[in-house]
Amino acid sequence: MKTMTKKPEILAPAGTLEKLKVAIRYGADAVYIGGNRFGLRSRAGNFSYDEMKEGVDFAKHHHAKVYVAANMVTHEGDEEGAGEFFRTLRDIGINAVIVSDPALIEICAIEAEGLPIHLSTQASATNYETLNFWHQEGLERVVLAREVSMEEIKEIRQNTDVEIEAFIHGAMCISYSGRCTLSNHMSNRDANRGGCSQSCRWKYDLFEIPRPGEQTSVLAGDPVEDFSMSAVDMSMIRHIPDLVENGVDSLKIEGRMKSIHYVSTVSNVYRKAIDTYCRDPENYVFKQEWENELWKVAQRELASGFYYGTPTENEQLFGKRRKIPAYAFIGQVLEYNAETQIATIQQRNNFGVGDVVEFYGPGFTHAYQTIEQLWDETDVPIERAPKAMMIVKMKVNTPVKPFDIMRKKK
Template identity: 65%
Template sequence: MQNIKVKHPEVLAPAGTPEKLRIAIDYGADAVYIGGDAYGLRSRAGNFSFEEMAAGAQYAHERGAKVYVAANIVAHEQNLAGAGEFYRHVRDAGVDAVIVSDPSLIEAAITEAPGLKVHLSTQASATNYETLNFWKNEGLERVVLAREVGIDEIKEMRQHTDIQIEAFVHGAMCIGYSGRCVLSNHLSLRDANRGGCAQNCRWKYDLFDMPENGQKRELMGHGPDGKLEKFSMSAVDMSMIEHIPDLVEAGVDSLKIEGRMKTIHYVSTVANVYSTAVRSYCNDPEHYQLDPAWVDELWKVAQRELSTGFYYGVPDENFQLFGKRRRMPHYAFVGQVLDYNDETHQVTVQQRNNFGVGDAIEFYGPQFAHHAQTVKDLFDDEDQAIERAPHAMQVVHFTCDQPVKKGDFVRAQEV
């Protein structure tokens, strides 16, 4: 009996720098999204020049992948000058689409850069199929849904529109509706909707009871460990790795991973996991099973607890970051493989974090290649035996139990 296959949704990974772009694609992403030097919401990310965009687009296209540019600020009058020129440069760099939320910038992209495809940003808070059809009629190719949309709502949208649907499946959540928050504006004088978010929701806040007599009483909450602590307005992160079939069957065309400012360790790991899971399901949905190793892998780069966001109902207090984490990452990114010698079984690694003899490490590479071992010996670039590699970007080599490939990454198990 022939296996049944289903449409393969795009796995869309963040790429805050040219290095992250290459790594995301090498580790399985079908597309990446980047930022330019204007109009994006991550002003502190390693944003791309037009020359870097062109080089990134070429790298992606040679490997069958796509590149999108996020230009999704809420524009004020002073932000509008030069928008048409910006979009023309993006188009001419070979970028596949721009992600935009502001109607004036959408108009500029469509009218002043003909041929450049436009995707609606999640910042525009699209939550119904009437809105999706409106933007389709305006000439947009794709809508990135608001994070507040549930899986059943996506199914209904799919029945009433054929515009491409993109949905976030992994990464940080925002306490503001679809990212529309002004905490940073008021508390840090940094406009979150123009790229300056200070993540004030992650701060710890005092909460007071103010009775009629005017005497305030500080309120403290009991965290999961029973200890008193202050409050935050911070949501836990999202992870939909356990629900890939639901997303595919609902008709989502692109599975989006948050994190343009996160590390190459995060980008490579999350792109690797989701591309592996999606490929596994789409190639044989009838026999698909969630691999617990995929879930464990994501926890190795998790910064906060994980949840399913709004997909299966409105989040309650258990979806807020409060108290001791129920699970913690166990690995630190320590290096990247530069070379492997089949005859001597020596692997050459460029160090990124301190590791040494006796450490438990794990190699991982594209298509979910993994193997774990203990570091038995260690040598510097002059072939001198050393106990540890403490210097950033230091090149070292040591005996490897199994063959590995150039570009593979190395983690060290935290004690």
């Protein structure tokens, strides 16, 4: 008989304050964000100290946590100001920092005493001896390398008391995570200091050059097959029991630069699946609708990464690919009048009369309908809502709630 020991944390990405609030409303127990320094997403919507404070207050109100990623690899001079940075995070109320560089770990431990430190996946922790080493150094959690298998997680859990965090959904590196320098060479942007240009996602060709000035593609054919180093994305929605039963404490979703549509959908799905399993492990049944929901925000094919064996060419973007259904985030519910069935919507993308739309909300609620009438905020009838962030009203036959999201298939 299966017994539950501990429900794992769902840890969602939050590239902006708005995404932080969305992630928590849609089921995340914790979010990870970036500050203006020391992180690996220099182009994400990194947080100011004031935004961090507002995010921490919101999270506390919803019994959630906020972690800050400060996981860059420092070169000489990069660590300047780190002590003050970490002290400020501690005083704001950040729950932990995610760090990979030993220099930053030491600075944080000495100059910001009391601020918990988690080891970043960039440090490539793949065995329990490594976890125990960092535990002895005062770290309370280690984010495992994406290359760790499920069998290795089982062994790690049996030999250490440190908290284990593991990725369960999102983009994968084609190189060993945290060790890639393609971007450095190809675009002079340092991947390990926040500037990755994702060179592995580019399209490549292979040429024969018989003499200077002449080149012929050796990949030419029908159909043309672009050379690719691009990995498919990870999804562990089918394997929740393995993650929980092998003692993973925190289930991490990748994507601080992803959209509100992505953050809300993925958090919502994993919240539903994990709650369903933990409520009754013995009678748990995977629901295909959960995976179908993830496909609505997928950008690439989905696979289970390294958890059940080394990825093959089937986990790279070669050959004919599955056609991924494209959905657009078109609005967010601000208010709903149950008597009139009129919803007030903040527009996020163009939509209009005749469109078939879907509403979804926290708790995995869904409703579909065709838009029959639209009014602007002054109650004037309109055919479409083309202006960004405009306020519109429409009749919604199924009750919806504030912060529910409206989308449509492209």
